[in-house]
Amino acid sequence: MSAFLTALVPVILIVTLGQLLARRGLVPGEAFRALDRLSFLVLLPALIIRALANADFDGAPWVMIAALMAAQIVMGGFGLTARLWPGMSAPGVGTIIQSNVRWNTIIGLSLGGLLFGDEGLALVSLAAAAMIPVANVISVYALVSHAERPPGEKPRPLLALTRNPLIYACLIGIALASFHVRLPPIADETLKMLANAAIALGLLSAGAGVDLGALKRAGLRTFTWSFVRLIGLPAATLVIGLAIGLSGLPLAIALICAATPTAPNSYVLARELGGDTTLAANFIAAQTLLAALTLPLTWGVILWLGAV
Template sequence: MSAFAAALVPVILIVALGQFLARRGFVPPEAFRALDRLSFLVLLPALIIRALANAEFDGAPWLMLGALISAQVLLGAFGLTARFWPGMTRPATGTIVQSNVRWNTIIGLSLGGLLFGDEGLALVSLAAAAMIPVANVISVYALVSHAQRPPGEKPRPLLALTRNPLIYACLIGIALASFDLRLPVIADETLKMLANAAIALGLLSAGAGVDLGALTRAGLRTFTWSLVRLIGLPALTLVIGLAIGLEGLPLAIALICAATPTAPNSYVLARELGGDTTLAANFIAAQTTLAALTLPLTWLVILLLGAV
């Protein structure tokens, strides 16, 4: 557990630093938005390309992807049962489905890299290559189909995926690894320098984006569905993974990815597609906070299974 604490505590501290800088006004909101854009377009793609290009995969990671995607789909479908809660609105139901299928890639990359080095980074990147498209498609359709006032422009989730630089980064990295093409030294070092900045800046922005005031507004619905997400996704991943023979490091990485909180950009998508923006903000704040407790429990399960 000490190794996990040594990996988790720096993540928490950097997220807290981002929150402090934002709340005190040391870094203006527009600066964090610029950092988000820089990370999305340049830094994260560099990290993913380098991690995947330098990886050596066997058959096990594909079982990992099967477990994660299956768990995503099942928990997303379970979110539809929220419509039967007393007083639940349609936009809130769509927002719950989105919360159930999204995950914080930055936290996953941070923990994977700190705990397992380059191999951990590569496996989390591979998970991102599969889970990001699935999460985007499910989220868009859930939000639009449950919006009270559908937006004037019909969303095109598949078109949006073709404009996502993370998807291209995953495809490039996987192609390089599949054909055993090694990056030239200069290219590798350049990508390494960009990748080193990706995680720290991403965590700072994630912290800045957490609305702590949302915690005071959050009620039973927020905390119940937050726990469903934080416990349910890794639990489903574990059951499915064990059933199909997933073990070792790929199992550990799958559980870590599944145990991360929902993605900070879920608020933006909820706002654009007619979701419940208040509930989306509450989920981000509650899950980011609760994950400090549920992630160590996930690591304990990993140790008990002997996956690492």
């Protein structure tokens, strides 16, 4: 557990620093939005390409990918039960489904790298290659189908995925590894320098994006569904993974990825596609804070299973 806390505490501290910088106005909001754009277009793709390119795909854990994708589908379907919640609006249902299937890639990469080095980074990147498309397709369809005022032209999620640089980074990295193409030393070092900036800046931006005021507006619905997401997705991953033979480090990485809070960009998508933006903001704030409690529980399960 000490190794996990050594990895988790720096993540919490950097997220907290990002919140303090934003609240004190030391770094303007426009700067964080620019950092988000830089990370999305350059830094995260560099990290993913390098991690995947240096991975060994001859023994790739495809069972891990299957377990994570199946768990997302299960949790997306479970989100439909939110219709039974008293007073739940249709946009609220779509927002809950989105929360159930999205995950914080930055936190997953940070913990995977700090705990397991390059192998951990490669496995988290492989998980991202599978989970990001699934999360986007389910989220877009859920939000659009439950929006009270859907846009005149419904977005096409598959088309949106073709414009996502993270998807291209995953494809490039997997292709390089599959064909055993080694990165030239200069290219590898360049990508390494960019990758080193990705996680720190991403965590700072994630902290800045947490609306603590949202917690004051949050009620039983927010905290109930936050716990459903933080416990349900790793639980579904565990059950499905064990059923299909997932074990060892891939099982540990799958559980860590599933146990991260929902992604900060879920607010933007909810706003654009007619979701419940207040609920989306509440989920981001509540899950980011609650994950500090549930992530150690997930690590305890990993140790109990002897996965690492």
